[in-house]
Amino acid sequence: MDRETVLFANEAFYRAFADRDVAAMDALWAREAPVACIHPGWGLLDGREAVMESWRGILGSGSAPAIRCRRARAFILGDAAFVTCFEAVGADMLIATNVFVRERSGWKMVHHQAGPTAERPGDDEAPAPDRVH
Amino acid sequence: MDRETVLFANEAFYRAFADRDVAAMDALWAREAPVACIHPGWGLLDGREAVMESWRGILGSGSAPAIRCRRARAFILGDAAFVTCFEAVGADMLIATNVFVRERSGWKMVHHQAGPTAERPGDDEAPAPDRVH
Numbered sequence: 001m002d003r004e005t006v007l008f009a010n011e012a013f014y015r016a017f018a019d020r021d022v023a024a025m026d027a028l029w030a031r032e033a034p035v036a037c038i039h040p041g042w043g044l045l046d047g048r049e050a051v052m053e054s055w056r057g058i059l060g061s062g063s064a065p066a067i068r069c070r071r072a073r074a075f076i077l078g079d080a081a082f083v084t085c086f087e088a089v090g091a092d093m094l095i096a097t098n099v100f101v102r103e104r105s106g107w108k109m110v111h112h113q114a115g116p117t118a119e120r121p122g123d124d125e126a127p128a129p130d131r132v133h
Numbered sequence: 134m135d136r137e138t139v140l141f142a143n144e145a146f147y148r149a150f151a152d153r154d155v156a157a158m159d160a161l162w163a164r165e166a167p168v169a170c171i172h173p174g175w176g177l178l179d180g181r182e183a184v185m186e187s188w189r190g191i192l193g194s195g196s197a198p199a200i201r202c203r204r205a206r207a208f209i210l211g212d213a214a215f216v217t218c219f220e221a222v223g224a225d226m227l228i229a230t231n232v233f234v235r236e237r238s239g240w241k242m243v244h245h246q247a248g249p250t251a252e253r254p255g256d257d258e259a260p261a262p263d264r265v266h
Contacts (some may be wrong), residue, residue, distance in 0.1 A: 036215075084244075111208065115248020
């Protein structure tokens, strides 16, 4: 149950990212717990204000490439959790860690780090050619 | 209190790394909680066996460069926590997320991701030239 809801929260993050939805992005980050973020190649962003300012910049940029999450895996640690996944960003492949915490309003993101990977997620989640539904 | 003990656990990780101490590295990873690891440029290592196999390879390699942790910051999430820090690895600068969980034997590592950063940690933690102790 926790695994599914955490993966759902992780999907909401990538949906907000892909949709350039600043309000949705703001809503999915924690309000009570401390938050941080490490964008690819960046240093540390420490605190909600710095993190959300970065997202407003990234999501508001017309040149931001499409992003798609692949092979998400959830690791539950009681009232906290982390998810690992690949991020297909334009022609690049990144790999990410997303940390979540259970707040009164549900699982909320407290940390994101993404960086380059030489590995490719493979096609194990792609539908087979003859799969009809 | 939690912040100090989590930062101490984070220091133990970098001490084991710098000392090439496989036994110490094994001891500081969680036994009960699920663990994972993303080395720089790698894909996901999922589970204690895969993670420890990777550390035996890295720590056993004679060519592994020195590593030093800089500007560690702890974020406490109840019985879980994450630490961010820079890693000076030879001439390269990386930035890392380390996730910990409170087990019966103390704070244990459950996840590590490191990747490149263009930022430098600065000299705010370097001892002043006239500092004598």
